Amino acid sequence: MYCQDGKIARIDEATMTPPSGAEVIEANGGSLCAGFIDSHCHPFEYGWLKRSVDLRGTTNITAVKLRVVAGIQRAKPGEWVSGMGWDQEAFPEKAMPSRTEIDDISPENPVVLSRICGHVALLNSRGIEALGYANRTGEEYERDRNGALTGIVKERALEEAYEKLPRSAERSAAYLQSVEAEAGRLGLATLHCIISRDSFREELEALAALDASGSLSLRYRVYVPPEALDYIDATGFGKKLGGPCVRINGVKIYADGSLGARTAALREPYADDPSNTGILRYTDEGLTDLVEAVDSKGMQAIVHAIGDRAVEQAAEALGNVAGGLNPRGHRIEHTSLLPKDLRGKMTRHSVRATVQPLFITSDTWAVDRLGEERVRDLYPLKTMLAEGIVASGGSDSPIESMSPILGMWAAMTRGGADSHEKLSLEQALSLYTTNGRSNGLDSAEGLVEGAQADLTLLDSDIGGMHPALFRKVGVLATIVDGRAVHSYGAD
Ligand SMILES: [Zn+2]
16 A cells, blocks of 8 residues: 555555655554544543552552652652542551651642542642642641641642642643554544543643644544533634644533443433432433534534433434434434434434443443343444444543553453444444544545545454454554554654
8 A cells, every 4th residue: 555645545456666755664464454543532631640640559658659759750840740549548557648748759849649539638838838728727628736737638628729730731732742642552543532621721722732833643533512612612713623633523512420420311210229310411401402502503512421311312402403314423422321212213313423342341330230131231332333323432531441452352342241242343443443434524435545544554464363362453553644653663
């Protein structure tokens, strides 16, 4: 295959002599696929998580200090360092840590480390100073016997600290770039990028700045929260981010919560909590109005819906504006609990879907939540495709690994479970290629002459491979717009 000017220029059975000056990438018996697409991820959140200190699993204060030291070494002098996940119940003395224990390792950087529960945090002295907490009183600010602040803050005091953590387009840009490099190595050419609600301005500015300076190497299809719509109108970001590489596609709306937290909205109560049917975030009318507003702007509406009640509401609202053909590609995110009548509703209006195959292997408590009967309609991937729902695959990173290889493996094996919903290799690939492209409103061209040269080269011949082995497949090269953004040997 020969690529030129961002297009697949020639595919030939016979050996080609590469034109002089062409970069040559040997396939070495591996498999060449259309560039992989992650149809649902949160790269800015993942970038933030990667840059903060992960304290989960620490069993003593020394381990906490070692990880914080590493975090400080990555930060600039004076820059906030945040971490999460310590638990004093796992420490031998079972006592809350105090600021003095981290002051000596962090004389220059303010530090905030939240406990595993997220309701308590430890600040160092620089942090207390930066937040102006020195003279605060009340039970949110723990003090020792001598009346000195211990650095432990709770509830409101902790929320206020996090609100004051600096946000900037530069930081958001750094988060995105660290994730982009990893995504490229994983074989991803395009990310359907969900913008955070609490820092949409910084994230949109970061995307615009990186795009303008030519610093981005992958394609981004951007989904903003409804709160950002006025801002986009007022600032002209819709035009700024309207190119072939970075484009605002639509608006992400939350209809319900999650099964793990029992906040996904169900038609019938939770099997392990008979008084609870979860939480719908909108009335039927409210969601319909919002979807209509998005549609009337010419944008794609994507609605997070996990429980069957939320999927029903979303399918109804999207179906109303989609008509029969759904030209704007309105879709439902996750579509976890999807019984037959709701699949019918979606196919009737050509409502699309994104699915997260790795959820299948992570939701180990699904039977408890839903019971034996209902769980059969959880992630019915093969049936969805057979009935004609255009479904594409996403990681929901940082919830799951960003690796599309792992996503395909999960779609084909369902983690080894006995199920008739396992996808074939071809179907699993379609989730991350063809269906992903058309689901982002790009043309679904694929590996043909004249098509966009977005390619992923795998290190193995995947054709006859046993699905269980698929998770071991490596990525030799990722090519976007005819340029290698990652290639084995180059890094
Ligand atoms: Zn998500």
